[in-house]
């Protein structure tokens with residue numbers, strides 16, 4: 058379940074970044090608006106993944122003999138500690154991502170090209186790429202555990 062949560066989260070962001078966004082960029086405004094709607098719908102899956110990864114992660118952590126209450130004294134717990142920090146960072150970016158998307162899907166920003174909407178469109182791509190990079194680092198830390 059833990060790995061499944063990670064696959065849905067990272068897989069969805071990668072699909073949006075590498076497949077959907079470039080196609081929508083080339084296809085014009087209607088496709089871009091459709092992508093924003095799809096990205097908004099995916100937000101629910103991000104939160105489901107966040108909870109799945111968090112709950113299963115804590116369970117596995119508590120059941121692992123290498124875990125001593127917040128003592129990062131061996132490689133396993135140090136890697137886990139860094140992974141937890143990255144996880145919190147990814148949640149921070151997910152909140153920002155969800156907030157910007159909900160603004161961009163309001164009629165005001167969607168119709169016109171107000172300054173904030175232009176900035177948010179640019180930031181959305183940035184936040185997606187940063188989240189993917191953080192997720193890959195967390196995967197590498199997990200492989201080292």
Ligand code: HEM
Pocket residue numbers: 059060063110111113114115117118119121137140141143144147192195196199200202
């Ligand atoms: C985006 C963040 C995360 C990613 C990408 C991630 C990824 C993974 C992966 C791929 C594994 C399986 C490793 C294996 O089977 O060899 C794993 C195991 C594990 N993860 Fe995570 N995880 C994340 C967040 C967390 C969090 C937040 C916690 C704790 C609160 C956690 C605790 C654990 C534990 C305890 C294991 C088992 C390690 C072991 O068997 O020795 N993970 N994680």
